[in-house]
Amino acid sequence: MFEFDQYLGFLAFxxxxxxxxxxxxxxxxxxxxxxxxxxxxxxxKEMREEKKAKRKA
Structure with a gap:
């Protein structure tokens, strides 16, 4: 059915x-x-920091 090199190729696949x-x-x-x-x-986190910066300003 399979030769040895075909068998190794099939196993690699x-x-x-x-x-x-x-x-x-x-x-x-x-x-x-x-x-x-x-x-x-x-x-x-970025959105929270933006809100804190707006509150301080």
């Missing part, structure tokens, strides 16, 4: 496909929400 799948799962469930949450917190 499956390995790369699996790594890509788990990387996408990791990015979508942890990294992107963390990034969005951090940017929202920073924006809220």
């Amino acid at each position: 499956l390995t790369i496909l699996t790594i890509g799948f788990w990387l996408m799962i990791f990015l979508l469930t942890f990294v992107i929400p963390y990034w969005i949450g951090g940017s929202l917190i920073e924006r809220l």
Whole structure:
């Protein structure tokens, strides 16, 4: 059915496909929400500082 080099190529393909799948799962469930949450917190801090500056002025 397969020769040895075809078998190794197929295993390499499956390995790369699996790594890509788990990387996408990791990015979508942890990294992107963390990034969005951090940017929202920073924006809220900036808005609070602007309000404080307006009150003092």
